[in-house]
Amino acid sequence: xxxxxxxxxxxxxxxxxxxxxxxxxxxxxxxxxxxxxxxxxxxxxxxxxxxxxxxxxxxxxxxxxxxxxxxxxxxxxxxxxxxxxxxxxxxxxxxxxxxxxxxxxxxxxxxxxxxxxxxxxxxxxxxxxxxxxxxxxxxxxxxxxxxxxxxxxxxxxxxxxxxxxxxxxxxxxxxxxxxxxxxxxxxxxxxxxxxxxxxxxxxxxxxxxxxxxxxxxxxxxxxxxxxxxxxxxxxxxxxxxxxxxxxxxxxxxxxxxxxxxxxxxxxxxxxxxxxxxxxxxxxxxxxxxxxxxxxxxxxxxxxxxxxxxxxxxxxxxxxxxx
Amino acid sequence: xxxxxxxxxxxxxxxxxxxxxxxxxxxxxxxxxxxxxxxxxxxxxxxxxxxxxxxxxxxxxxxxxxxxxxxxxxxxxxxxxxxxxxxxxxxxxxxxxxxxxxxxxxxxxxxxxxxxxxxxxxxxxxxxxxxxxxxxxxxxxxxxxxxxxxxxxxxxxxxxxxxxxxxxxxxxxxxxxxxxxxxxxxxxxxxxxxxxxxxxxxxxxxxxxxxxxxxxxxxxxxxxxxxxxxxxxxxxxxxxxxxxxxxxxxxxxxxxxxxxxxxxxxxxxxxxxxxxxxxxxxxxxxxxxxxxxxxxxxxxxxxxxxxxxxxxxxxxxx
Numbered sequence: 001x002x003x004x005x006x007x008x009x010x011x012x013x014x015x016x017x018x019x020x021x022x023x024x025x026x027x028x029x030x031x032x033x034x035x036x037x038x039x040x041x042x043x044x045x046x047x048x049x050x051x052x053x054x055x056x057x058x059x060x061x062x063x064x065x066x067x068x069x070x071x072x073x074x075x076x077x078x079x080x081x082x083x084x085x086x087x088x089x090x091x092x093x094x095x096x097x098x099x100x101x102x103x104x105x106x107x108x109x110x111x112x113x114x115x116x117x118x119x120x121x122x123x124x125x126x127x128x129x130x131x132x133x134x135x136x137x138x139x140x141x142x143x144x145x146x147x148x149x150x151x152x153x154x155x156x157x158x159x160x161x162x163x164x165x166x167x168x169x170x171x172x173x174x175x176x177x178x179x180x181x182x183x184x185x186x187x188x189x190x191x192x193x194x195x196x197x198x199x200x201x202x203x204x205x206x207x208x209x210x211x212x213x214x215x216x217x218x219x220x221x222x223x224x225x226x227x228x229x230x231x232x233x234x235x236x237x238x239x240x241x242x243x244x245x246x247x248x249x250x251x252x253x254x255x256x257x258x259x260x261x262x263x264x265x266x267x268x269x270x271x272x273x274x275x276x277x278x279x280x281x282x283x284x285x286x287x288x289x290x291x292x293x294x295x296x297x298x299x300x301x302x303x304x305x306x307x308x309x310x311x312x313x314x315x316x317x318x319x320x321x322x
Numbered sequence: 323x324x325x326x327x328x329x330x331x332x333x334x335x336x337x338x339x340x341x342x343x344x345x346x347x348x349x350x351x352x353x354x355x356x357x358x359x360x361x362x363x364x365x366x367x368x369x370x371x372x373x374x375x376x377x378x379x380x381x382x383x384x385x386x387x388x389x390x391x392x393x394x395x396x397x398x399x400x401x402x403x404x405x406x407x408x409x410x411x412x413x414x415x416x417x418x419x420x421x422x423x424x425x426x427x428x429x430x431x432x433x434x435x436x437x438x439x440x441x442x443x444x445x446x447x448x449x450x451x452x453x454x455x456x457x458x459x460x461x462x463x464x465x466x467x468x469x470x471x472x473x474x475x476x477x478x479x480x481x482x483x484x485x486x487x488x489x490x491x492x493x494x495x496x497x498x499x500x501x502x503x504x505x506x507x508x509x510x511x512x513x514x515x516x517x518x519x520x521x522x523x524x525x526x527x528x529x530x531x532x533x534x535x536x537x538x539x540x541x542x543x544x545x546x547x548x549x550x551x552x553x554x555x556x557x558x559x560x561x562x563x564x565x566x567x568x569x570x571x572x573x574x575x576x577x578x579x580x581x582x583x584x585x586x587x588x589x590x591x592x593x594x595x596x597x598x599x600x601x602x603x604x605x606x607x608x609x610x611x612x613x614x615x616x617x618x619x620x621x622x623x624x625x626x627x628x629x630x631x632x633x634x635x636x637x638x639x640x
Binding site (some may be wrong): 266319 | 456609
């Protein structure tokens with residue numbers, strides 16, 4: 001804690017690690033608060049086909065390991081703890097008076113129990129999977145319900161399962177699960193899928209997958225383990241009970257910003273509000289990746305933003321030193 | 323008729339093609355060359371996930387990736403784009419190509435110093451990107467050609483690595499932001515050489531020095547250097563886009579936060595835009611974003627669901 005670092009990066013997905021790579025190459029010796037489950041959403045993804053430069057695809061965890069190694073090679077310090085608390089208030093220091101008031105007390109970030117201080121911070125904590133919010137869903141989580149096919153798919157060997165959602169992630173989960181499950185039914189709320197054409201085509205071409213429209217889950221049922229669901233049909237309004245052995249929730253994400261509440265400007269859904277590219281309402285705090293982007297949410301768009309944030313920090317620190 | 327024509331042949335263009343093709347769009351890329359600015363970089367070590375790669379190699383890989391998903395590439399120079407009803411026509415080498423939408427990603431080129439020896443020594447000590455090549459000049463002697471913000475930035479970047487940094491000016495000052503100038507000359511290893519003009523770059527397969535003209539005395543002298551960062555700014559050849567989309571005073575395409583331009587249906591990405599960052603990974607990210615924004619626009623125009631953000635999804639669920 002005795003040292004004031006130049007830069008702390010919170011988060012270790014593509015945005016955080018690209019920021020670390022650029023900052024480290026600029027000799028900013030960044031500290032990355034990577035989290036206990038580091039690497040972001042790609043760690044629970046199998047094949048990544050759309051990260052530019054990997055012509056033959058790359059496994060999500062492998063890509064993230066490469067990014068970590070690359071950032072470390074140039075002097076990034078990785079801290080595998082969760083950020084538990086932050087203090088972004090800046091008390092003006094007396095010696096800052098003649099310096100445009102820019103240099104003042106450092107920002108504080110706690111990783112586990114340890115306090116870290118820095119002149120600048122990049123927030124790149126990303127987003128996490130969302131749940132339907134049913135009480136029965138919580139009850140069966142880990143007992144047949146999962147939000148990560150890659151993590152739990154293996155347990156559903158030769159089983160009849162459902163995937164809830166209609167976006168790319170849902171198609172991806174469904175396709176992946178066909179490796180294990182005997183039958184995969186995709187339940188989509190609306191009458192159209194949101195997924196990209198190529199993913200829809202692939203899902204439709206797979207004989208193990210069937211897609212049902214206008215269907216939503218009302219309740220999960222079972223004794224010890226999940227064994228059935230109540231499904232409501234939007235058109236007829238009827239509710240049917242169907243026997244299944246597993247359910248995967250793939251309905252989207254929410255930003256990981258709980259720890260920043262009250263410290264920085266968030267919008268109504270909890271995303272960080274960006275100002276002028278990667279800046280925020282607090283001077284010296286920057287933001288990149290899915291934690292501010294609810295629109296594109298791609299590894300490469302996050303990486304690009306991470307790079308921008310690092311360049312913005314570098315400029316900010318030059319100015320800060322006068 | 324294509325769904326989208328992408329103008330350019332660099333990281334932004336092929337990254338856009340990759341994402342457009344994966345969305346099922348019929349995609350044509352028209353580029354004057356392959357690799358654009360990345361061609362000038364022998365070794366990229368700051369593209370995330372790839373330890374080291376040549377500029378040309380990186381762009382070729384992204385091109386292969388885009389073609390794998392169905393994008394087509396045509397090596398040609400687009401001379402004109404015009405609107406035709408609710409679609410666009412791009413003219414290249416006397417032929418016309420029609421598309422529903424356009425992504426402009428033709429990049430920009432750093433200005434040359436335009437002195438003898440420069441062409442031969444590009445990538446061999448002569449660099450146009452301090453962020454890319456600064457660390458390669460560790461413990462070396464480096465000169466900066468340029469007096470503006472980007473030159474001062476380049477000076478600050480290289481001062482961290484180089485043993486000595488000379489900043490060359492034809493007068494006795496720089497025209498960069500005062501805070502940058504102050505920070506620059508605070509560095510002990512940075513020295514301003516006033517009233518000098520670079521006449522020639524010296525070296526066979528590697529830059530070894532420069533011939534300088536002293537503008538006060540009219541005398542010539544040699545300065546040994548290992549690296550020269552030419553930081554004079556960029557030129558954008560926006561000839562073809564000038565009469566169709568809004569450009570800023572530096573001929574860069576003015577973009578909105580979603581990569582759209584002043585004309586609905588035309589998007590832009592990468593170094594040709596007004597966004598003030600020029601890095602391969604940023605171009606790749608912008609290319610992806612432009613393709614997704616373009617897809618969204620095309621879908622909505624046909625009355626289909628476009629890209630749905632998490633927001634709308636959350637609202638629907640409640």
